[in-house]
Each structure stands twice: as C-alpha cells, then as structure tokens.
Amino acid sequence: MLNRRQLLGTGVAGATLVSTRAWSQTSNRGLPEAALTSESATQAPVVPTTGVDYNPVVTLNGWTLPFRMKDGVKEFHLVAEPVERELAEGTTAYLWGYNGTSTGPTIEAVEGDRVRIFVTNRLPEPTSVHWHGQILPSGMDGVHGLSGPGIPTGKTYAYEFDLLKSGTFMYHPHADEMVQMAMGMMGMFVVHPKDPTFRRVDRDFLIMLNAFDIDPGTYVPRIMEMTDFNLWTWNSRIFPGIDPLVVSQGDDVRVRVGNLTMTNHPIHMHGYDFKVSCTDGGWVPPEAAWPEVSIDIPVGAMRAFDFKADHLGDWAIHCHKSHHTMNAMGHDIPTFIGADKTAVTQKIRQVQPEYMPMGTAGMADMGKMEMPIPKNTVPMMNGWGKYGPIEMGGMFSVVKVRQGIAAGDYSDPGWYDSPPETTVAEWTGDVPAPVEVTDAATHYTDLSKISG
Template identity: 60%
Template sequence: MMKRRDFLASAGLVVAASSVSRVAMAALPEPVIQATPDTMPPLVPNSGRPYNPVVTLNGWTLPWRMNNGVKEFHLVAEPVVREIAPGMVAHLWGYNGQSPGPTIEVVEGDRVRLFVTNKLPEHTTIHWHGQRLPNGMDGVGGLNQPQIQPGKTFVYEFVARRPGTFMYHPHADEMTQMAMGMMGFWVTHPKTRNPLIDEVNRDFCFLLNAYDVEPGSYTPKVNTMLDFNLWTWNSRSFPGIDSLNVRLNDKVRIRIGNLTMTNHPIHLHGHEFLVTGTDGGPTPKSTRWYEVTTDVAVGQMRQIEFLADEEGDWAFHCHKSHHTMNAMGHDVPTMVGVDHSGIASKIRKLIPDYMVMGERGMADMAEMEMPLPDNTLPMMTGQGPFGPVEMGGMFTTLKVRRDQKPGDYKDPGWFKHPVGTVAYEFKGSMAEPQRASSAGNQAMPRATQASSPTEVRVRKPNAHTGH
C-alpha cells in the first residue's frame, strides 16, 4: 500500500527548501513511499500528455504533480529494507522506500522538475543516464554540481528531449551506493506517432542488479567486484520474481537495464524477439533481426519486442548458469562421481546438518532441503506443476494465456497443457544407441608423438592412512 509522508516537518528540509525558491515553489511535492515489493499495476496518467504506461516488474511508477505546465517528482534517497524473496530481506539503500527506486515516466517534450532529498548517512547525487540535458543537471558530484549533503534537497530541471529507455543512479561514492541498491528506471514515451516505436499491448521494465550478502547477514559487501551470490531482477531473486502475464497474441515490449558488474545474456523461451531500442534511442529497423537471446552489457539498456503467439509458461532468464542460483559459493569443490558411502553418516554424528555436496550433481540439494542459515535462500528452489524447478537468481516465467483479459496482469496459475503435448516417459524396447568412438582428426601432425594416456593415482602420506 502506498503511504504519503510530510517531510516538511523536518527543520533540515525546510532550510533546504529555501535554496530552491528560484522555482517559485510554495512547498515541496509530497513524496510517495512504497512498502511492498509486489508488481504494481500501470499508473495511468491523469494529468499531462497521455501515454501508454509501463509495468515495473516487482516495482511501481512514481506519481507526479503538474505545476504551471511542469511535471514535478520527489525522490527521497534513504535506507530501505527490501525482501529479496520470501524468507530473506536485505538492508539496502534506495529511493522512496524501495530498491530499485520507482520508475519515472514522462513524455517527449515534457519539462520535468525533480526534487531529490538525501536521507542517507553520506552525500549523494543523481545521474540521469542517457538523457540529453544541460551540463549542470548531469549529476556527477564535484564535476557538474556540489554533492547533496545529508538532510538537503536539490532540484534537477530539464526537458525530456527524446523518447527511449533510460535509468537513474548516483554519481557519488558509486561503488558503495550502487552496490547498496541505489538505482531506478526512467521511460520517456513519444509525444506523437514515431515510425521507429510501435504501439504495444504490454510494456514491462526492470533492472539487472546483484548483491553479495553473506548467509546470516543483511547488508551487502560493497567491495565485491565479481563474486556476487545474489543475482536479481529489480532486487528480487527467483522464486521472488513475479511472472510476466500476457494475453495470447499481445504485442509485448520488455525494457531491461544492467547495473551489475558483468554482462547478462537474457534468453526467452518459445518466442523470437527484436531488439528495438537501447539507451541511445530506438534502433533503425534495418539493424533489427530476430533472436532469442540478447546480451546486456554493463551500463546498457535493451528494449525487446515480440508477439506472444505461443500459449504456455515460458522460461525467461539470464543464460549464465551461475546467475540462476542463489547464495552461490564459489570455492565449493566438485564432488561429482566421488563415493561418499558410509562417510556422510559418520560425519553427521559430529555435524548433524552436514550434507554431501553434489555427489551426483547439484539437483539433490534442491530436493533434500538442507538446513539454511538465517536470512538466506536455497541455491536452487521453486516448485512447478511437475516438480522442482531447480532455479534461482535471474529467472522467471512469461505466462501467455488466451483468456487473459486486456490490461489484466494477475498470475493466471499453471498452464493446462492440451492432451498429447507434454513430454513423457517411453516404456517400450529400445535399440542400443550409436556412440562416437573417435576423438576426431587434427589439423596437422604434432611435432612429438603423443604418449599413451596416463592414469592418475593419488598416494597419501603415511600420516593420513586409514581415512
């Protein structure tokens, strides 16, 4: 539920507001705060130019007020508590009660005025990623503006000059503030029919972000460079990421921004899509081709579009396999094929919660429900209509239904497959399958003859015999 707070009662903000009297404001816009991680319905504009609104996955759109033809927003940078998935929360930094912050939607040609109040324990700024604007509004602390000190409010004002898919994030102590979750989405809709921007029935957006939160703790480790253990969409990990629910034959647009430390090949099952836009604007139609995976590099935006013409529950995920895992440790030895018979039971007498790690692969981990530390998530989880889904991290589903009503974003439940359309166990007799027996040829002979394969034998020191 959205709640409104009156920040003018704070003496610090009253002083800060006096510094923005040049915009002839009677008072700051009242900030809107969001306390839930649910996907909110689209915010249909009730003032300003009309547009077809977006739906933010596990997020919401920031309301505004019109003031003499200017669209005014109020962002509050503050510590927040974000539910990553049921059973785990993280202490992050964000905007207006959530991380990521609310999506800002405007129309090409709108003059926007954004009040940014700093409730963090350190200074901050906001960079409007991808926008064409006056240099002094670009938000790089020290270069384009003074830092926004704690308790102060700054104003950014510019015209949204071009339509497209953008984002906002700090340009002050970036390593800390972005690692703590400070970011948000920005969409500028076209003011008139644009030959490169098609009308769609459903328009979704979300940010790719990642955290390193040790099991049992709540605050991300901000010095982590690559070894993150929580890969998230809009600060949510599967099974906490909502499904994208659409009507059969809807034209669907999905906007994706990447503020992690690595690239993400985003893959959609069951459909082909076109990349129709980036943070540079809509792509020329001559550059578009159909694919099922698009790579989103660090700091990039990608806008994909497709016709949802195949019914079903279709996987939608990052194709890096470690990015569909939760709380993933990186120093776990590979134990596939190692015989643990008799050992695990002896160890459990000393360590009751001990579990064999991947003797037959990692799937057993999802089924055995290994006891977890406080405030963390299983590596693989999720229960589908046919059993464990064995996923985590950056994974969700696109649910396409013929009876989903226009504008209805509710989860329709599991797909009811027509008879004869589900893979099944074959119980008849089978011939012996053909197998490859050669390693293949080589481009040219080796300079020295290869020796026969060597069998590796492990010899333990005498002090370790009998184990």
C-alpha cells in the same frame, strides 16, 4: 544500517529541507509529497489521465513514481534513504534506495515534457543523481563535484530539464558511486514517444539487472566486492521471488532491460524469437531490427525487445550465465561429484544427526530437499513448478501466455495445462539401437579435391 523507524529517531528525516532549483536555493514549501512504498510485488501501472496518451510500463516487482503538474512542469519527488528490501521470502537485505524500495520507483514521462525532480537526501553521506542516457544541460547531469554540488544529508535539491527524446533510461548516483550503487541505489526512467501510435505495444515490462554480495546469515552487502557476487537479481528480487510476466495471447509485448551490475548478461527467452527494438542510443528502425532469442545487455546499458505473444504456455526467461540463475553461490564451494562421502557422513552424523550429504551426483538435490540453512539466506535453487522443483534461482522468471487475459490484468494465472500430446513423457515403446559409425572418414569431404 538504519531502518525507517530508526532513521526517524535520528532527527535526519525531520530536518529542515532546503530545495534548490538549478542549484540555487528556494523555499521548500512547494515540494510535492514523496510517495513511499515497501511492497515487493509488482504494482499496477499508472495509466495517464491527462496529456499525451501512452501505454504505461509494468516494473517487475516494482512501481511507478507519481507526479504532479505545476505550471506546465511534471514534478517528481525522490527520497534517497536506507531501506529494507525483501529479496525473496525469508531473505531481506538492508540496502540504500529511493522512496522505501530498492530498486527505486520508475519515473515515466513523455517526450517533450519538462520535468522537475526533487531529490531529498536521508542518507548519512552526500549523494547525487545522474540521469543515465538523457540529453540535458551539463549542470543537471548529477556528477558530484563536476556538474554540480552533492546533496548534503537532510537537504533537498531539484533537477530540472526537458525530455528531448523517447526511450529507456536509468538513474543512479555519481557520488561515492561504488558504495551507493553497491547498496542498491538505482532506478529506471522511461520516456514515451509524443506520438501515441509510435511503436506502441499492449504490454510493456521493465527489468533492472542488479547484484549483491551478501554473506549467508547477514543483511548488508559487501560493498568492496568486484567479481564474486552471490545474489543476482531483477529489480532487487531473486527467483522464486520474481513475479511472472503475464500476457494475453495475441498481445504485442515489449521487455526493457537495464544493466547496472558489474558484468554483462545474455537474457534468453524460451518459446519465441524477438526483435531488438531499442538501445541506449534510441529506437532501432523497424527495417533494421534484428531477430534474436538471446540479447546481451552490456554493463551500463539498456536493450528492449518486442514479440507477438502467439504461443500459449509457461516460457522461461533468464540470464544465460548459469551461475546467475543460482543463489548464494561462491568461489569457495567445493565440487563433490564422484566423491564417496559415506565415511565422513557417518562421522558428521555423530554430532549432527540430521546431516544430509549432497553434491556427489550434482546439485539437483538442492531443489527438492529442505534442510536448515543460515538465517536470512535463500537456497541455491528454489521454486516449484507444476511438475516439480524448477531448480533455478537468481535472474529467472516465467512469461505466462494465456488466452483472454483482460487488458490491465497482471495477476498470476497459475501454471499452464499443456495438452497431453504436447507434453514430454516417458517412452514405453521400442527404442532403436544406436547407429555405430565404423569409418568416420567416409562422412567427410576431402576439400583438397574440390576444384576452384
């Protein structure tokens, strides 16, 4: 795996770039500059200064790709390349991505725009980009060998098409797809409605679900894995490295979630119910939007949901598959619940005096104990809240609803101070005795006696 400095030394990055428009060769002198970043924190949204007004999305732990206008066309420049991504503090992965990050930067435009997206390939093999969910000419669909040629190493191709509908879409390779997507090549593509008032919200968050299998102490994903992933991520970050969703009380909020993992994810948000506002196929009519507290995101799909931020507090948002809110999991981890490890602990401490037996009473010890772990590995559960260890990892974050947060302010406001009368606490009064049921049959109705 090459990092950026090593890549420059290979001559690949400095190779002559040849752009193609609609798969025909043209000069590369007019290429827009390719914006790059290696930041892992959520970056400020890009507010439009010309053209149709829209409220920009905030990509959690990500950023939005700049564009330039040329002859009425919005031009973007994606660079497919090896990247180093900090998954959480102390844990880095050697991935493939776009413009310095994985997941790649979010592309934002407006319904009716014509876009021209230059893609420069700095990978060691050909690639392509499929514009997942977009309605476009077949030749721009980005399926290697079917809709057009792959992009060779060191070359730049251009995809050009009109944005025929608004919604949330994704982009990813359809060239050596198993390898390139397993290495982290994916991103989101948001098309805003041409009517600025259509389904507008105050805060609009974007999450890409992806996953990796990276052995403890190593850096490169195991690309042949099909089911046993051990790092479940949002925008290639794992809790506690995932930023909170910060909103002001009273805001209308949208959360858009795309899934390019190999399994479904039931995303659950605490403290609220919400309405599903958009799917891959388009906007759900307001009268048909259905209420949920969890929404399942199928593989290769997108769902968006809206809610009014009425309830102050720190509210968990996470995948409800319990192993997806853990880190460094695996099928080969034994269960020690109920086991007596006294004898084996004594023997192990003869060669490793710092050894601490764990798991005999559950895994919560992992959240509060600090012990040596392999280099470049994150604990199974990590992160501290106001009241102690949160005992979560992976696909987990917090919706932080506060009063008076200014528009455009997404900085972390800290932990919520719950009024004492609304916070769970130890009960010191009398506890009623449990009710003993002596004849359970009396609690049921004999349905055979109901006429009709």
